[in-house]
Amino acid sequence: MAWWHGIILSLCSTTAYCLLFNVPVRVLPAGGAVGVIGWIVFSLSPYFxxxxxxxxxxxxxxxxxxxxxxxxxxxxPSTNFSISGIIPLVPGSIAYKAMLSFVNGDNLGGITLSTQTFLLAGAIASGLIMGVSIFSLWKGIxxxxALKRTKAN
Structure with missing residues (x-):
């Protein structure tokens, strides 16, 4: 049952951020689907x-x-999808727990959770850049x- 909750919440949050960023209405279902796809990949990866x-x-x-x-x-623009699609992946609760640890005087726990938050944020940024790079490389190939085929004919 947790799967459906995750899918529904990622769909709702991604669609809400699409609305917040004034994405065209015709793009809203696709924007929500991007968030769901990201959540499914995130949820299935630990099983592997x-x-x-x-x-x-x-x-x-x-x-x-x-x-x-x-x-x-x-x-x-692809940012209509990518920016709102990463919302379910953002480590907000871990950042909150890190700040709470610092406030409560648990500096070691705060540093540990802060490091995890920074690593997750770096993974999001690196993944977005890697995806654009892979797509650009594929498009160039x-x-x-296609150019070689037209010159051959």
């Missing part, structure tokens, strides 16, 4: 032995690739092959 940081990284790569593909298909 990935740590939380690696699961976040893989989900961010997936979000970035799906955002790039949808941006071409729907003719809108496709364009180069």
């Amino acid at each position: 032995g990935a740590s939380q940081i690696m699961a976040t990284f893989l989900a961010a790569i997936t979000l970035s690739l799906v955002s790039q593909i949808l941006s071409i298909y729907m003719r809108v 496709v364009m180069r092959n």
Whole structure:
């Protein structure tokens, strides 16, 4: 039952952030789907032995690739999808617990949780960049092959 809760909450939060960022109405279902896809990848990755940081990284790569593909298909900027799609991955509760640890005087626990928060945030940023890089590389290879075919004919 927790799966459905995660999917529904990621759909709602991603769609809400799409509305907050004034994404066109025709793009809202796709924006929500990007968040759900990212959440599914994040949720399934630990079953294959990935740590939380690696699961976040893989989900961010997936979000970035799906955002790039949808941006071409729907003719809108990819940031409409990627920025709202990462919302379910943001480590807000861990950051809150880190600050709470510092306030309560548990400096070692606060440093540990802060480090985990920074690593997760870095995994999100790195995953988004990696996805854009993979897509750009793939697009360049496709364009180069298309150019070779037209020169051959």
